Amino acid sequence: MMKKLSKLLILCILLILPGCWDYRDINERSIVLSVGVDTLGDQVEFTGEIAKLRSRAGEDMNQNLAEGTYYMEAYGKDFEEVRIHYDATFPYPIFLGATQSVIFGENFAKQGIEPYLNRINKFYDYRKTLITIVSQVPPRELYKINQEKETSVGLLVEKIVDNLKRNKMTVYSSFDELLSLIQLDGVGYLLPYVGLKNDDIAYLGLAVMKDSKLVSIIDYEETDGLIYALAEKPVLTESLFSSEDKENKASLRTAVKRRRVKTEYRDEKVVFNMDLLVNGELRYQYFLRPIPEEEEKYLENLICQKIKKDITNIFERSQKEFKCDIFQFAKHFRAEHPEIYRKLNWEEAYMTAELNVNVEAEIINLGLTDPNVDKK
Amino acid sequence: MKKFQKPNKLTNKIEEIEKLNFGVHIRKLTVDKTDIYLLFILHVINRDRFSRDIIEPILRWENDGALTIDKLADSIIYMDDISIDEDENNIIDYVLNGSSVIIIPSEEKYLIANTKKIEKRQSDSPEIENTLRGPKDGFTENFYGNLSLIRYRVKDVNLRIERMQIGKRSRTNVAIIYINDVANPKFVKEVRKRLENISVDGIIESGYIQKFLLNNAYDLFPQSGIISRSDKASAAILEGKVCILVEGSNLVLCIPKTFVEFFDSADDHYDNIYLGMFSKLLRILCFMIALTLSSLYVAIVAFHSDILPEQYILALASFRASVPFNALLEALLMEGMVEILREASIRLPKQIGPAIGIVGTIVIGQAAVAAGLVSPLMVIIASLSTMCSFVAPDYTIMNPIRILKFLLIFITGILGLFGFVMGMTLITINIISHNSLGVAYMTPIAPLNLRDFLNYFLSDRNVTKERPEFLNTLDKKRQ
Amino acid sequence: MNQSLSNKEIAFILFGFIVGYGLMGLPKSTAEKAGSGAWFVLLLSTLLAVIFTYIIVYLGYIHENKTIYEYSEMLVGKFLTSIFITIYIVEFFAFFTMIVRGSCEIIRLTILLKTPLWALCLTFFLVVYFAIVKKLKVIARLCELYGIIISIVYFIILFLVSTQGKLLNIRPLFESENIVTYLKSSLLTILPFMGMEVITIIPLSRKKNGKKVFKYATFMILFIGFLYIIAVESSISVMGVESIVHFKDSLLATVRRVDIRWLQFLRRLDGVLLIVWIMSVYCTVAVVGYGIVFLIMKLFKNANFNVVTFILIVLSFIVSLLPQTFDQLEQILTYTSYMGVLTVVIIPVILLIVTKVKKYDEKVK
Known part of the structure; x- marks a missing residue:
């Protein structure tokens, strides 16, 4: 008897719960696709894109999903005030779960983005897998560009940057990485830097952030060294002049097969030893010439020097110009010498640190074409 | 005079x-x-x-x-x-x-x-347990015919057919069939006891008996299986189970029956071992889909859209852009409609049944989407979960699901994913607390028995040489 | 009614009880104490936990078919027994209410922001009531079924998470200078392992359980330790020690940072993690709740099981809403864990000593 009663009781109470407190259908929320943060005078500016939903009933089903976006902007003294103004413009509550990119204007980035990073971190709505981007132009201008490639600027920027990263053409810290990096003193990080090129949105290089403040920009062309040093199994292409013919270039695909970073503490000085093993593959030559073994050796040597130069250049820049450890050597050092690390002031130690790059290159194949044909 | x-x-x-x-x-x-x-x-x-x-x-x-x-x-x-x-x-x-x-x-x-005259129906292929492969002689309403079908397959001298009459007024013949030196005597005794305790005016169909075999009249899930194929009944008897044949019923009862066995079809044992495993997993998956798909839809649309990636969120949102109902109501509405269609198609006369069934589904679904009443996704979900509910060879296991589905949608609509887990837990506890003649309902998963588990999934006499442990048979070996 | 359990069920009840609420904050609490040497600390505390489990199982094994109430009465007399039992009840009760409150709080802070706490707690307690009235056998089976699901899903999630992690983050694996810190903190991190006291309320039968029960219980504790280590290490590998210590819900926070592209619509794993976590909390709460009712029934012999359960549920619901803030709640949980030392270590050891002194175990042999 008691059992049956209790069953009934449970069912009833569950159904009577007058509930649905958090109930909110997805189509009745403002789906924010991208958020821009910048400063305007002494005020903070929020801009953003909201997905525009259009009914598809009875229509052609092959249309694009998001039919475009609304542009939103709001100003205020601090984030909270902006948010109040921001909210005042929305028909529905904001939904941040689909936000894939947060774009910081250059001005804001110079003042420091850490407050906003913490905001993203602590807001449960925000996905922690979004990409933070620094923009040369204010985000508001970026959003207003009429894009034909994509309906949403935010999505477009995210896809450009993501695609580059997947093709190992850039290295930047993802949001979750930089959250742990800002906890380390003297360690900087890299963010993708986008801007306008010929009135089109383009990736321009990497923004160097020290203490979450923008200190410098590394141009796209100069990022090779960083990619060799940081990216996961990077594959790049290098074009090298051949030894004899000054007109002829060989285009090679270089892949880092092994990268080992060893740290040492010698004479009160931090020393990093980076060993790289690079495999090269010949893609093509500008002019077809035989490649004898000496030529291969020559090319291998050339690759070694190039990579070494790239890396040391950036390292020196990081010491002199950026004044922060953008290679995240701190983590390696801490992993190997935790005791010493705790005593050191990493920022100072890094300034006097030494980097030894040791590159071994090997051309492992010349492709399917055979340049060394015996001509009879 | x-x-x-x-x-x-x-x-x-x-x-x-x-x-x-x-x-x-x-x-x-x-x-x-x-x-x-x-x-x-x-x-x-x-x-x-x-x-x-x-x-x-x-x-x-x-x-x-x-x-x-x-x-x-x-x-x-x-x-x-x-x-x-x-x-x-x-x-x-x-x-x-x-x-x-x-x-x-x-x-x-x-x-x-x-000199009894029996209106005989030709024994033909069973209607509720169709298989691609397997004999076509299903049980009919003929008591002796059914007995002969079983005897024909199991010629063991130890096959026991105990007869009794149940029903004060109907005086229905009921037979308990088992193999003496295989079946666990406890089960036989218990079945005999329960049947003897039945005091009722009449038994019209085996469904009456099935209800008397329940531990508690209010139990949700069936504790005995129905079998309409003579080959399956014989297999069950060989396995060490007890079958109950009721005069005037074309469905034989089989007891004890555990939860997973409801998803066991005869062809699993006839076909390739991998296919059997695959289709069993498929059926259990379908059970889960039938139970949870609509409520997961509600949970995702209305509460936790952010567990989906952004493309999916946008797709979902634009699917629902013009739908006036909220997701909870939409789910209840569509599930209800599908249930109506299903009920109607059973009752409809045979000649027009299939036509109306298809027309009804397509037309109503299409029209509802075109009118912007429900989102196309919901139509897919409702029809998928209905299709899934037809997958079990013994359909009786799916009946409680048809009701519990609505309960789950409700709780999810109130408390989101948390409500979903709580609802599932309620259902799980209910299932787990059942037993069939003292055999735990979720055997061999809870209590876990790895050998029975494999035994069940492999469904190949060649590989699994022993009878299931939970049946505790007298003769443990199949070969 | 015969409520003795098979060895597998005992092992899974242990799993259901121990794994639950604590796992969410485990990476944070261990990383806070021991940095990247967390795995070693967990290893040590697993071994400690194995010892205590062994003691408790040994007591149950020596005193066949008896629960703590009966053998304690036999060993130390009625008065002390009722004190012991009261301690157990108080600990279980605090655990019972605060765990429900805590997990509802986490749920409210993460996925159901506007839902009032009482609604979550009420639902939770009612569903728990449904399990408790079905008694130990059903709870054990539930733990078994859920335990299998939980451990499989956890391992899959943690494996996927660790593929996104960086090996660099979990180094240095071991610092020999810190060994004292490790030892100290291993005593503190034994708290997430609390829960083996549940065996004291399960009657063990020598015929059914046999010596194998030791093997099963030990294996399960080791398995839990393994799960903990994997969870902590994979979380640290993703977040890094310095970042993870800021999250009370560190496991969820870790999983939310992971996005696994090739899983398509399942690429965000936090929904699955939450489901599994709620399931594991449910197992804990159901077992604890049964423990309380069982012990109360031992003290008041004539009470009706269902009525006691019902009163307990209503009372717990009220008590669970009492703490004003999350911090208070965490404090209470910490104190409860210290009480756990009493129930897991001190009382069993006392009983063990008395058993040895009175030579009960030799009589049995």
Whole structure:
């Protein structure tokens, strides 16, 4: 008897719960696709894109999903005030779960983005897998560009940057990485830097952030060294002049097969030893010439020097110009010498640190074409 | 009114029956000065056999010597199934059962000849347990026919068929079938006890018995399986289970039955071992889909859209952009509609049933989407979950799901994913707390028994050489 | 009614009880104490937990078919027993209410921001009530079924998470200078392992359980330790020690940072993690709740099981809403864990000593 009663009781109470407190259908929320943060005078500016939903009933089903976006902007003294103004413009509550990119204007980035990073971190709505981007132009201008490639600027920027990263053409810290990096003193990080090129949105290089403040920009062309040093199994292409013919270039695909970073503490000085093993593959030559073994050796040597130069250049820049450890050597050092690390002031130690790059290159194949044909 | 020269208890009974007037015919034959009375009910006996095998030989009998019951039984009547009784009170029972009673007034005993006429349906392929592969002889409403189907497959001398009559008024024949040296005697005893305890006016179908076999009348999930294929019934008996055959029912009951066994089809055992495993997993997955898909939809659309990646969120949102109902109502509405269609298509006459079923589904679904009443995704979900609910070979396991589905949608609509987990837990506890004749319902998963688990999924006699452990059979080995 | 359990069920009840609420904050609490040497600390505390489990199982094994109430009465007398039992009840009760409150709080702070706490707690308690009235056998089976699901899903999630992690983050694996810190903190991190006291309320039968029960219980504790280590290490590998210590819900926070592209619509794993975590909390709460009712029934012999359960549920619901803030709640949980030391270590050891002194175990042999 008691059992049956209790069953009934449970069912009833569950159904009577007058509930649905958090109930909110997805189509009745403002789906924010991208958020821009910048400063305007002494005020903070929020801009953003909201997905525009259009009914598809009875229509052609092959249309694009998001039919475009609304542009939103709001100003205020601090984030909270902006948010109040921001909210005042929305028909529905904001939904941040689909936000894939947060774009910081250059001005804001110079003042420091850490407050906003913490905001993203602590807001449960925000996905922690979004990409933070620094923009040369204010985000508001970026959003207003009429894009034909994509309906949403935010999505477009995210896809450009993501695609580059997947093709190992850039290295930047993802949001979750930089959250742990800002906890380390003297360690900087890299963010993708986008801007306008010929009135089109383009990736321009990497923004160097020290203490979450923008200190410098590394141009796209100069990022090779960083990619060799940081990216996961990077594959790049290098074009090298051949030894004899000054007109002829060989285009090679270089892949880092092994990268080992060893740290040492010698004479009160931090020393990093980076060993790289690079495999090269010949893609093509500008002019077809035989490649004898000496030529291969020559090319291998050339690759070694190039990579070494790239890396040391950036390292020196990081010491002199950026004044922060953008290679995240701190983590390696801490992993190997935790005791010493705790005593050191990493920022100072890094300034006097030494980097030894040791590159071994090997051309492992010349492709399917055979340049060394015996001509009879 | 005939006057009997020497009234005894039998002749009194004849007079009594005549007075009662409930349709018993009394035919008097006189052979060589001996009166013979035949008692029968015209419409339940096989009249051809009755006149050919009983009346004809008696009338043709020309030998001298007194005609006695023993002589009738031994050398006159052509019938196969005859017996002799002395208790005059059983006469009515015999007659009602379709037998003919032969009485010679001068004797104390009488002869019973089984002349029962059975409206026979040809044994054809079963309707509720269709398989691609497997014999097509399903059970019919014919009690003896069904018994013969089982006997035909299991010729073991230890096959026991215990018969009893249940129902004060219907007097339905019920048989408990098992193999003596395999089945766990505890199960047999328990089944016998439960059947003996049934006190009811009538048993019309095996479903009545099935309800009496439940541990608790309010239990949600079935504790005995229904089988309409004779091959499956024989397999169950060989496995060490107890089958219950009910007169007038084309469905045989099989007990004990655990949760996962409801997803076991006959073809799993006939086909390739991998296919059997695959289709079992598929069926269990379908069970989960039928139960949870709609409520997950509600949870994702209304509460936790951010567990999906952004493309999916946008797609979902634009699917629902013009739908006036909220997701909870939408889900309830569509699931309800599908249930209506399903119910209607069962009741519809056979000739128009399929047509209306398809037309109804397509037209209503299409129109609802075009009118912007529901999102196309919801139509897909509702139809998928309905399709999934037809997958189980024994459909009875899916019936509770049809109801629980709505409960789950409700709780999810109130408390999101948390409500979903709580609802699932309620259902799980309910399932787990069931037992079938003392065998835990979720065997072999909880309590976990790895051997039975493999045994179940492999469904190949060649690999699994032992009978399931939870049945605790007397003979543990299959080979 | 016969409530003795098979060895597998006992092992899974242990799993259901121990794994639950604590796992969410485990990476944070261990990383806070021991940095990247967390795995070693967990290893040590697993071994400690194995010892205590062994003691408790040994007590149950020696005193066949008896629960703590009966053998304690036999060993130390009625008065002390009722004190012991009261301690157990108080600990279980605090655990019972605060765990429900805590997990509802986490749910409210993460996925159901506007839902009032009482609604979550009420639902939770009612569903728990449904399990408790079905008694130990059903709870054990539930733990078994859920335990299998939980451990499989956890391992899959943690494996996927660790593929996104960086090996660099979990180094240095071991610092020999810190060994004292490790030892100290291993005593503190034994708290997430609390829960083996549940065996004291399960009657063990020598015929059914046999010596194998030791093997099963030990194996299960080791398995839990393994799960913990994997969870902590994979979380640290993704977040890094310095970042993870800021999250009370560190496991969820870790999983929310992971996005596994090739899983398509399942690429965000936090929904699955939450489902599994709520399931594991449910197992804990159901077992604890049964423990309380069982012990109360031992003290008041004539009470009706269902009525006691019902009163307990109503009372717990009220008590669970009492703490004003999350911090208070965490404090209470910490104190409860210290009480756990009493129930897991001190009382069993006392009983063990008395058993040895009175030589009960030799009589049995």
